[in-house]
Amino acid sequence: MKATVYQGNKTFSIIEKEMESPSAEEVRIKVAYSGVCGTDVHIYHGMMDQRVNIPVTIGHEMSGTVDALGEEVTGFEVGEKVVVRPLDDRGVKPSDKGFNHICEDLKFIGIDSPGSMQQYWNVPAFTLHKLRAETDLKLAALIEPLSVAVHDVRLSELKTGETAVVLGGGPIGLLVALVAKESGANVIVSEVNENRVAKAKELGLHAVNPLKLDLVEYVKEQTEGRRADVVFEVAGVQPALDVMTEIAGIRGRILMVAIHGQKREIDLFKFFWKELKLIGARVYEKEDYEKAIALITESALPFEQMITDVQPLTNIQQVFENIDNNPDGMKVLMDCQS
Numbered sequence: 001m002k003a004t005v006y007q008g009n010k011t012f013s014i015i016e017k018e019m020e021s022p023s024a025e026e027v028r029i030k031v032a033y034s035g036v037c038g039t040d041v042h043i044y045h046g047m048m049d050q051r052v053n054i055p056v057t058i059g060h061e062m063s064g065t066v067d068a069l070g071e072e073v074t075g076f077e078v079g080e081k082v083v084v085r086p087l088d089d090r091g092v093k094p095s096d097k098g099f100n101h102i103c104e105d106l107k108f109i110g111i112d113s114p115g116s117m118q119q120y121w122n123v124p125a126f127t128l129h130k131l132r133a134e135t136d137l138k139l140a141a142l143i144e145p146l147s148v149a150v151h152d153v154r155l156s157e158l159k160t161g162e163t164a165v166v167l168g169g170g171p172i173g174l175l176v177a178l179v180a181k182e183s184g185a186n187v188i189v190s191e192v193n194e195n196r197v198a199k200a201k202e203l204g205l206h207a208v209n210p211l212k213l214d215l216v217e218y219v220k221e222q223t224e225g226r227r228a229d230v231v232f233e234v235a236g237v238q239p240a241l242d243v244m245t246e247i248a249g250i251r252g253r254i255l256m257v258a259i260h261g262q263k264r265e266i267d268l269f270k271f272f273w274k275e276l277k278l279i280g281a282r283v284y285e286k287e288d289y290e291k292a293i294a295l296i297t298e299s300a301l302p303f304e305q306m307i308t309d310v311q312p313l314t315n316i317q318q319v320f321e322n323i324d325n326n327p328d329g330m331k332v333l334m335d336c337q338s
Contacts, residue, residue: 003118004316004334005055010044012316013055022070022122029082029123031336033141033310034116035061036319038171043111044320052111059117059334060086060110063131063140073125081131083143084123085289086110101285117316119336129289132297138310139296139303141333142175146292146303147284148257149175153183154288155281156230156255160184165219165228165247168235169196169207171306171330172257176232177205178301185230188222190215190243195328203302210243219247227252234258238265245270253277306330312338 001019004012022028040058042048052058066080076082091105100106109123110116131140149172158164162185166177169191177200181187189200189207200207208218219227227249233240236258244254245267254276270276284292295301308329311319313336323332 001119002313003057004059004313006043006052006058008046008049008054010046010320012044012320014314014316019120020122022068022073024071025073025125026070026122027066027073027076027082027125027128028068028070029062029064029084029116029121030067031062031064031116031119031121032137033063033333034059034313034336035141035145036323036332036334037061037145039111041320041323048111057114057118058110059115060084060108061141061144062116062121063137063143064116064121064336066128067120070125076125076128076130081133081135081137081140082128083131083140083289083293084109084116084121084127085129085147085284085286086115086123086127086144087283088113088124088127090124102282117313117334117336119313129293131293135293135297136299138307138333139299142303142306142331143289143292143296145172145331146175146179146295147288148172149179150291150295151284151288152176152232152255152257152281153179154291155279156232156253158183158185158230162186162229163188163219163223163226164230164232165190166232166234167240167244168233168258169193169200170234173232173234174200174203174205174306174330176234176257178203178303179295180230180232181205182295182301186222188219188228193328199305199328199330203305210239215243216246223249226250229253230255232257236260241266245274245276248274248276251275251277253279255279255281257281307333309333310335
């Protein structure tokens with residue numbers, strides 16, 4: 001079987017390896033597609049070399065079919081379509097208060113252990129979610145990032161008729177916007193990249209470029225002065241943090257979706273003045289995965305337009321180089337069996 005290996009120094013290699021039988025309580029998956037995540041790009045750039053165990057196979061956004069069952073595995077059959085929720089929470093402790101998805105000793109499969117960018121992948125059976133037989137496996141590779149968006153919108157308690165502003169129109173930002181719109185909210189996407197503004201509009205979203213207008217005044221105009229009920233900060237840059245407290249209305253909720261690796265300035269006075277709430281959001285829970293699976297199965301939203309390229313597994317080096325050269329793209333999938 002073929003597997004990709006991150007070797008460090010922005011280098012991937014393709015190796016031939018023996019297919020391993022699944023251990024007890026494991027399932028071997030024939031991987032169909034593996035999406036390239038922003039975290040994978042960070043790994044490629046060496047930003048996580050202190051965490052990943054080089055050389056390593058990465059990847060966690062995937063779809064596939066059950067290929068073999070280890071001992072003590074029940075509830076699955078060979079040939080069933082599945083996705084993996086790549087959270088290994090076997091280190092959970094009482095002090096984690098039952099929030100296993102963010103437990104202190106959480107291991108992220110595909111980062112802290114081998115991932116999905118290979119033809120066959122052995123994973124703990126408890127991480128699997130079943131798909132219906134008719135599910136499109138290309139679209140199913142979006143379930144992991146879509147679950148992030150579902151989790152964010154759920155934690156925001158966004159209601160029908162409310163206004164949500166999404167700061168950042170990358171893959172996660174647009175998925176958040178689609179889920180927010182599906183929930184009945186009025187959604188505005190703010191994005192500085194004109195190609196991504198165009199993509200948002202192609203998806204049927206209301207999108208603007210804050211470099212071409214006053215975003216605060218625009219949101220006020222769109223809401224009769226009420227401003228946003230919910231703001232999703234997905235951009236991860238200081239200008240987004242500066243504007244998020246300005247566009248949030250009285251008792252607005254701000255969801256911190258982006259990962260900030262350093263301390264940032266935030267206008268705390270606005271939290272006092274308008275009784276704002278700041279809510280952290282990280283990964284997803286089982287119910288978020290099931291909601292994402294339902295959305296993909298129903299095909300009610302234009303998820304296929306989020307996929308901008310599909311490449312064979314053997315082109316992995318070129319794929320990551322192309323992502324660097326084309327930051328406008330949305331979601332690239334690796335075809336793990338071609």
